Amino acid sequence: MNSKGTKVNGWSLLQLIYALREAGFAISLSDLKNVLACLKRFPDLDLKTVLRVNFIHRSAENELFEAIWSMLRRESLDDSDPKEDGVIPVQSQISLGGQGLGRGFGGISVFPNPTGSESELVSPQNVQAFLQAMPKEIEELATEDQVQWVLGQMNLHQVLNSKELSYQRGEITEEELDHFITIKAQWQKKIRNELLWNHIQKENQWGILKTEHWLYRPLESFSQEEKNTVQQALKLLGKRLAQRPGFRKKASVRGEINMQRAIQELIRGQGCIFRLEYQKRVPRRPELVVLCDISNSVLPYSEFLLFLVSHLKLRFRKVRIFLFIDSLWDVTNEEEFSQGGSQKIQAWSRRNSSGYSDYGKVFAEFQTDWLAVISSQATLLILGDGRNNYRPAQAEYLQEINAKVNRVYWLNPLDEKDWFTSDNVLKEYKPYCSEIFRCRTVKDLQLVSRKVF
Known part of the structure; x- marks a missing residue:
């Protein structure tokens, strides 16, 4: 592939597109059409610049693009310049x-x-x-x-x-x-x-x-500049999800037939239906309750989840946010925390906690002090790695919570192979969770958001 002028080696271009897609870049046919249009209209433009402008959609992808470009140039001996690639100006x-x-x-x-x-x-x-x-x-x-x-x-x-x-x-x-x-x-x-x-x-x-x-890297590995890129992506995702309407079905005198009721009537009538019931879809605005572990190992992931939730509030009738390590902390009305104020969170945790997670104690506190005011249609979102420092799980409290709310989803930043280690109590909580998701990367958060919200 020639990096200057409009001479394009088609095979090399296909290799580049394949490598970028395998590495997680979202390259569409429209992007490729734009490349060809640019080269045709501006034949003097540098090919590498044209490709970067059309294939890279976020600044965080620049470094990986450069690495792949350099690797492919190493294979292309005809076009490569040994003095161009890999020279670092160090005396x-x-x-x-x-x-x-x-x-x-x-x-x-x-x-x-x-x-x-x-x-x-x-x-x-x-x-x-x-x-x-x-x-x-x-x-x-x-x-x-x-x-x-x-x-x-x-x-x-x-x-x-x-x-x-x-x-x-x-x-x-x-x-x-x-x-x-x-x-x-x-x-x-x-x-x-x-x-x-x-x-x-x-x-x-x-x-x-x-x-x-960046979509597949652990959230804890981002620099401050890269965090801004992630937050912009989550902000856009949150706004899209907040605008997506949610519906529930309600009994009505007209509308679509309630098939579940119709089958029950068919059984009772021994093959005959004497009465049909109807239902219609109405907007659903349920309650969301978020419990975020803010111990050192989980805090980077909690920051991004809180930021995402802060841009989803329009989708819910009410959003309650709790932070915890070994005790609960209601931050529902504190905007700084709900958008991921890590420094203030760390300052609070040093003053008000032992620094070691205790899920059993937290669930007991939530069941005693807050469960009575939570809606039965609420969705409970728990973010934590399940490491309980060998303290009792007290799973009966999560069982009571699960019986009261509509859904319990657990988000775990660990890889699935680490969910059930000796110091992890997730195996005791699993029966009382509707589903457990990994939320280690931005891609994980995107997939979880579309399933849960």
Whole structure:
């Protein structure tokens, strides 16, 4: 694929579209038509820019698009420019044999050297040399752990610590410290991309990259800038769901036949129906009750759920919001909390809780103090990982709650394989839940929202 001019290799373009779709990008036929129209009308535009404008719908997708573009260019030897891809402007030099951290072949040393070769510093071959020396036990770890191991072999952790100490002693400026932090971040990005590229070649599938797409990443992994992107997506989803009408069926003197009643009448009349009942659809505005665990392991997920719920209020007659760790806290009328005020939530939790979840105590408190004022048509939404720190589950209280409300949905940020570990009481609560959903990613929240709301 040529990145300049209008010359387009059709096979390479199909490869790019396939890789992007496998990685979670929503690319439609309309997007492709727009690309072709742009290239026809503006033949001097850079192809990569045209593709990025039409295929990327949110800023959070930029980095993954760049990674996939770079990987595909590596396969296209005819069009690739070895000097264009992967060059990071760092005035440093690699010297083998430095004191690395962890196991490996000695690590490297990174020191400022204005005469160092920048193009050799970050070439894929240099990174691959470290990856090939990675021990088997490190290869079995998560991608981020592998990245940290390679950085340790490169001695970057130790050098950064020494730079921070030098800055505190006034030996270097803040700009020099920031420059080195940028170097480390660039190395992290390069190493992660090389690891992903190795996995893609090994498994022969691009779907591995889906875990890097913002829709499929754990909500706790987002930076502040990325959180803004997620909130905008959830805000749009909330508004769409709030405008979608909900209906219930009500007895009426005319309208559609109530088939359930008709079958019952057929049985009672031994094959004859003497009376028909009718029903009609009327708008439904039920009550929503939200219980959010705000312990450290669940707080990032609670923030996004609270933000989504705050934009769904028009769909419900009443919305009640409770936060909890080992006791309940009603924040229904506190707008700052309902939209995810994490700093204030953390400040409250440090003052008013032990910091360890106690679901049994919370359900007992809810049943005693609040269940009487909750509508029988209410939907109860519980967000929590079910880890109860080996305290009694007291599932009888959730049983009473389930008998009173219309539906009980449990949202769990853990992967399903971790729902029933030894310290998890979800197995005792499961019989009293209408359904349990995973809510680890933005995509999970979107799917759950459409099913529940």
